[in-house]
Amino acid sequence: MSLTGLVRTGFGHHAPGKVSPLPGRSVATAAMETVALVLDETVVVPATDQDARDLMSRLRVHHRQLGEGARAAASGLVSGRVTDTLRTSGELVGVPVPDDLSKARDHLQSAASAVKDLLVTMGAAGLVCVHQPECPPATAPDFHTAHPVLRCLATGYSRLCNGVVLFEDTGYLKPNGGIGSPSRPLPRVGGESVPA
Ligand SMILES: [Zn+2]
Structure with missing residues (x-):
C-alpha cells in the first residue's frame, strides 16, 4: 500500500x-x-x-x-x-x-x-504510557507486568507505569485504592493462572 x-x-x-x-x-x-x-x-x-x-x-x-x-x-x-x-x-x-x-x-x-x-x-512525568507495546492498565489481570517507572530498593517497592505500587513480597496497591495481599499469588504472565 x-x-x-x-x-x-x-x-x-x-x-x-x-x-x-x-x-x-x-x-x-x-x-x-x-x-x-x-x-x-x-x-x-x-x-x-x-x-x-x-x-x-x-x-x-x-x-x-x-x-x-x-x-x-x-x-x-x-x-x-x-x-x-x-x-x-x-x-x-x-x-x-x-x-x-x-x-x-x-x-x-x-x-x-x-x-x-x-x-x-x-x-x-508518569502521566501517560509511552511504552510499546502499551503497559496493561491497573485493571488488567496482568497489571503487574507494566514497566516499573520508579524503584525504591531501600523499602522494596516499585511504582509501575500504570500507577500500581508493587511490593517485593508481591503485595500491591492500585491507584483506585485496591490492595492485594502478599499471600495471593499474581497470575503468571502469558500462562494459566496460578492456583491460590
Ligand atoms: Zn508504560
Whole structure:
C-alpha cells in the first residue's frame, strides 16, 4: 500500500477534528503513530494537500487529548515542564497549514516534533504510557507486568507505569485504592493462572 493509501486508510475517513476519541492510554499510542509517520525520514509525508490537512487535524486532536489526559491524570496540577510543552505544541498545531506543500511538510514536522516532546515529557512525568507495546492498565489481570517507572530498593517497592505500587513480597496497591495481599499469588504472565 502506498503511503498516501496508508494515511487515508488510517484516518482519512475521519472528518477533521472527528478522529475517534480513544479513552485512556490508547491516546498516546495513536499520537505516537501519527508522530512516527510525519517524522519518518524515509517517506514523504504529506503527499497531498489533503494529507497535510488530515495530518494536522490529527495532530490537533492528539494535542487536545494529551492535554486533557495530563490535566486529568495530574488532577489539574500539571508540572511546569508539561505546561511548557503543552503550550508549544498548542501554538504549533494552532497555525493553519500553509498552502504550499513543501512549507506544509516543514510545518507538520515542527508540529509533530512538538507533540513528540509532549509525549516524552508526559511519559517522564508518569502521566501517560509511552511504552510499546502499551503497559496493561491497573485493571488488567496482568497489571503487574507494566514497566516499573520508579524503584525504591531501600523499602522494596516499585511504582509501575500504570500507577500500581508493587511490593517485593508481591503485595500491591492500585491507584483506585485496591490492595492485594502478599499471600495471593499474581497470575503468571502469558500462562494459566496460578492456583491460590
Ligand atoms: Zn508504560
